[in-house]
Amino acid sequence: MSVLSNERPIGFIDSGVGGLTVVKEAMRQLPNEEILYVGDTARCPYGPRPPKQVIEFTWQMTRFLLKKNIKMLVIACNTATAVALEEIKKSVDIPVIGVIQPGARAALKASNNSRVGVIGTLGTVKSDSYKNELQEKAPDTYVTSLACPKFVPVVESNQFASSVAKKIVSETLKPLKLENLDTLILGCTHYPLLRPIIQNVMGQQITLIDSGAETVNDVSTLLDYFNLNNYEQTNQKARTFYTTGSPKMFKDIAHEWLQIENLNVFHIDLGE
Amino acid sequence: MSVLSNERPIGFIDSGVGGLTVVKEAMRQLPNEEILYVGDTARCPYGPRPPKQVIEFTWQMTRFLLKKNIKMLVIACNTATAVALEEIKKSVDIPVIGVIQPGARAALKASNNSRVGVIGTLGTVKSDSYKNELQEKAPDTYVTSLACPKFVPVVESNQFASSVAKKIVSETLKPLKLENLDTLILGCTHYPLLRPIIQNVMGQQITLIDSGAETVNDVSTLLDYFNLNNYEQTNQKARTFYTTGSPKMFKDIAHEWLQIENLNVFHIDLGE
Numbered sequence: 001m002s003v004l005s006n007e008r009p010i011g012f013i014d015s016g017v018g019g020l021t022v023v024k025e026a027m028r029q030l031p032n033e034e035i036l037y038v039g040d041t042a043r044c045p046y047g048p049r050p051p052k053q054v055i056e057f058t059w060q061m062t063r064f065l066l067k068k069n070i071k072m073l074v075i076a077c078n079t080a081t082a083v084a085l086e087e088i089k090k091s092v093d094i095p096v097i098g099v100i101q102p103g104a105r106a107a108l109k110a111s112n113n114s115r116v117g118v119i120g121t122l123g124t125v126k127s128d129s130y131k132n133e134l135q136e137k138a139p140d141t142y143v144t145s146l147a148c149p150k151f152v153p154v155v156e157s158n159q160f161a162s163s164v165a166k167k168i169v170s171e172t173l174k175p176l177k178l179e180n181l182d183t184l185i186l187g188c189t190h191y192p193l194l195r196p197i198i199q200n201v202m203g204q205q206i207t208l209i210d211s212g213a214e215t216v217n218d219v220s221t222l223l224d225y226f227n228l229n230n231y232e233q234t235n236q237k238a239r240t241f242y243t244t245g246s247p248k249m250f251k252d253i254a255h256e257w258l259q260i261e262n263l264n265v266f267h268i269d270l271g272e
Numbered sequence: 273m274s275v276l277s278n279e280r281p282i283g284f285i286d287s288g289v290g291g292l293t294v295v296k297e298a299m300r301q302l303p304n305e306e307i308l309y310v311g312d313t314a315r316c317p318y319g320p321r322p323p324k325q326v327i328e329f330t331w332q333m334t335r336f337l338l339k340k341n342i343k344m345l346v347i348a349c350n351t352a353t354a355v356a357l358e359e360i361k362k363s364v365d366i367p368v369i370g371v372i373q374p375g376a377r378a379a380l381k382a383s384n385n386s387r388v389g390v391i392g393t394l395g396t397v398k399s400d401s402y403k404n405e406l407q408e409k410a411p412d413t414y415v416t417s418l419a420c421p422k423f424v425p426v427v428e429s430n431q432f433a434s435s436v437a438k439k440i441v442s443e444t445l446k447p448l449k450l451e452n453l454d455t456l457i458l459g460c461t462h463y464p465l466l467r468p469i470i471q472n473v474m475g476q477q478i479t480l481i482d483s484g485a486e487t488v489n490d491v492s493t494l495l496d497y498f499n500l501n502n503y504e505q506t507n508q509k510a511r512t513f514y515t516t517g518s519p520k521m522f523k524d525i526a527h528e529w530l531q532i533e534n535l536n537v538f539h540i541d542l543g544e
Contacts, residue, residue, distance in 0.1 A: 029381060032409070101496040109301060136503045137304070221493045224373040231408045 006230050009034035009238070010219065011065035012076045013058065016044035016156050016245075017253045018190035019076030022099070022212035024258050026074075027239070029216050030223070032230045034238040036068055040270060041245025045152040047121025047188075051083040054123060058084040060270040062092070064242070070094065071228050074219060076212060078103075078120050078188050082127035095222050102218045103185050103211025104133040110207045111183040114138065117176050118145040119198075120187030121152065130187055144179050145187075148172050152190045158253050160193040169197045177202065185209045193257060241265045278502050281306035281510070282491065283337035284348045285330065288316035288428050288517075289525045290462035291348030294371070294484035296530050298346075299511070301488050302495070304502045306510040308340055312542060313517025317424040319393025319460075323355040326395060330356040332542040334364070336514070342366065343500050346491060348484060350375075350392050350460050354399035367494050374490045375457050375483025376405040382479045383455040386410065389448050390417040391470075392459030393424065402459055416451050417459075420444045424462045430525050432465040441469045449474065457481045465529060513537045 010026070012019050016039045023037055038061045040046075046054050058080040062073060073096045075081045075088070081098030089096040107116050118130040125147040134141045150168045159165055176184070184202060186192055189212040199208055223229045239260075243250040247265040254263050282298070284291050288311045295309055310333045312318075318326050330352040334345060345368045347353045347360070353370030361368040379388050390402040397419040406413045422440045431437055448456070456474060458464055461484040471480055495501045511532075515522040519537040526535050 095497070097497075102493075105492055105496070137501065139505065217489060218493045218497070220377055221374075221490045222497065224377070225367070225369075225490070225494065229409065233411065 005071060006228055007034070007232055008069050008071035009036045010072045010074065011068070011070035012037045012074045013061040013065065013080070014039050014077040014189060015046040015079065016041045016152070016190070017250060017257070018152070018155065018188060019212070020254055020257055021189050021192040021210065022074060022076040022215055025213040025216040026219060027258070029220060032233055034230065035240070036065055036070060037239075037241045038064060038268070039241070039243045039245070039250060041156065041243045041250060043244065044156055045121060045149075046077065046079040047123045047147070047149060047152060049123065051123070054080055055084045055087065057271070058088065062088055064268065064270060066092065072097070072219065072222065074215065075099065076189050076215070078211065079123040082124050082129040095226060097215060097218050097222065099189060099211045099215045100129050100133060100187070102214035103187060103209055104130055104137070106214040107183050107185050107209045108134060108138050108141070110209060111141070113180070113182045114140055115142045115179065115181045117179060117181040117184040118143060118187045119148050119173070119184065119191065120145070122147040122149055124187050130185060144176065144181070146173070146176055151194060152188065155190040155193045158249065158256070165194060166197050169194055170201050173198065173201050181206060183207045183209060185211060187211055239264065242268045244268060244270055277343060278500055279306070279504055280341050280343035281308045282344045282346065283340070283342035284309045284346045285333040285337065285352070286311050286349040286461060287318040287351065288313045288424070288462070289522060289529075290424070290427065290460060291484070292526055292529055293461050293464040293482065294346060294348040294487055297485040297488040298491060299530070301492060304505055306502065307512070308337055308342060309513045310336060310540070311513070311515045311517070311522060313428065313515045313522060315516060316428055317393060317421075318349065318351040319395045319419070319421060319424060321395065323395070326352055327356045327359065329542070330360065334360055336540065336542060338364065344369070344491065344494065346487065347371065348461050348487070350483065351395040354396050354401040367498060369487060369490050369494065371461060371483045371487045372401050372405060372459070374486035375459060375481055376402055376409070378486040379455050379457050379481045380406065380410050380413070382481060383413070385452070385454045386412055387414045387451065387453045387455075389451060389453040389456040390415060390459045391420050391445070391456065391463065392417070394419040394421055396459050402457060416448065416453070418445070418448055423466060424460065427462040427465045430521065430528070437466060438469055441466055442473050445470070445473050453478060455479045455481060457483060459483055511536065514540045516540060516542055
């Protein structure tokens with residue numbers, strides 16, 4: 001593989017801004033890497049959509065980035081990972097990584113009482129992807145899953161630190177508090193923006209697993225394994241964000257969350 | 273890939289007992305996996321040997337395990353990783369993992385002041401593998417390396433908790449104490465057996481990176497990536513250890529370190 005090819009960007013895709021929690025961690029751990037991001041904000045949330053449609057949308061984002069010559073694709077969205085990862089991984093000739101296996105692996109490592117909770121979108125919870133992954137690897141694990149359909153809209157509307165957010169989180173997670181869990185997987189990349197509230201509601205004794213942050217370990221491992229690291233230092237500007245929604249709204253959340261000034265955010269249209 | 277192939281064992285190779293520190297962590301994180309281990313105790317230490325010979329010995333262990341139909345190979349030895357990983361990885365058709373990249377990655381993640389120490393065998397330190405890996409990824413990292421040729425013999429002779437060990441570690445590491453390091457890579461899989469002594473000598477403020485334990489994350493990631501996980505529960509007996517030295521001595525250390533009774537340890541001859 002030529003040196004030049006290692007300077008190609010890594011692509012990240014998500015239904016909206018949630019995947020930025022993965023990008024934030026990637027920027028910290030892999031500062032040399034160029035990043036391209038697509039957030040399908042206009043059609044977010046993916047959670048309640050039928051799997052067939054989520055697969056179609058995920059392919060649209062993937063094709064957009066493949067044309068830009070990415071060297072690796074990160075499906076930084078749990079809903080899309082659950083239904084589209086295997087198909088896309090088989091069909092393209094670059095490494096493709098999802099967020100579910102890294103999250104499940106970290107939860108098994110963290111849990112002492114083998115009682116793990118999973119919160120995610122309706123799509124992710126319905127797919128049982130986390131439950132299957134956890135129980136295939138450690139059959140004795142008790143897994144309880146809860147769909148939190150109100151969380152993503154709160155984050156996408158930039159209200160993730162509001163009193164509305166506190167109320168929604170507190171009411172939604174109530175049933176999980178009786179489950180004696182010691183580990184809770186944030187099975188949606190939007191949820192780390194609600195992390196302080198979730199930790200507060202669930203109590204300090206519970207370990208929260210940020211599936212997105214865990215995924216960056218996999219990105220790093222596979223960059224090493226396939227000799228794809230970029231050893232040239234990348235200009236900070238070499239991070240470009242595309243959204244199907246409002247660049248202004250996207251920029252506001254990205255700025256608040258990633259704390260980078262002057263983000264390159266562009267509007268794109270996917271599909272018709 | 274057939275389901276059957278996923279039940280194939282993972283192979284681990286080392287110059288002696290050091291790789292057991294990797295196996296111990298693998299057994300914890302990947303309890304379903306069958307493990308085959310080769311320790312070349314009779315020809316240990318590899319550290320002072322010329323690279324060409326280390327490559328030859330590493331190939332002998334690799335060929336022994338390939339005949340046993342392993343699905344993945346872990347070079348659980350820093351000296352062998354430094355000189356033989358790239359060649360073996362290119363030549364065989366199963367995933368091959370070394371211990372240096374995972375250790376370097378973990379050190380970069382852990383260090384706050386970008387001053388990292390590396391201790392290893394003469395071979396590992398001479399190869400500059402850690403230094404190159406660290407500085408390619410984060411050019412501003414200050415790296416100081418120290419060969420500790422007396423450590424491996426102390427471990428292989430099962431004296432790793434003795435007062436002799438304390439004296440040797442304390443004298444050897446003296447020059448590192450003036451370096452203002454916040455992270456120290458245990459760049460030899462034998463060294464975690466000396467970990468309590470090393471931590472005591474270097475002080476509690478320093479983060480020790482166990483390159484072997486970090487490697488298990490990579491094993492797990494690549495099992496996921498290549499769909500190679502064994503989802504059948506493995507009998508504890510499905511762990512087999514081969515040594516070119518004394519099975520009795522090997523068993524004693526393995527028992528003390530892994531705390532498993534009734535280890536299957538067999539003597540083998542490699543080379544002539």
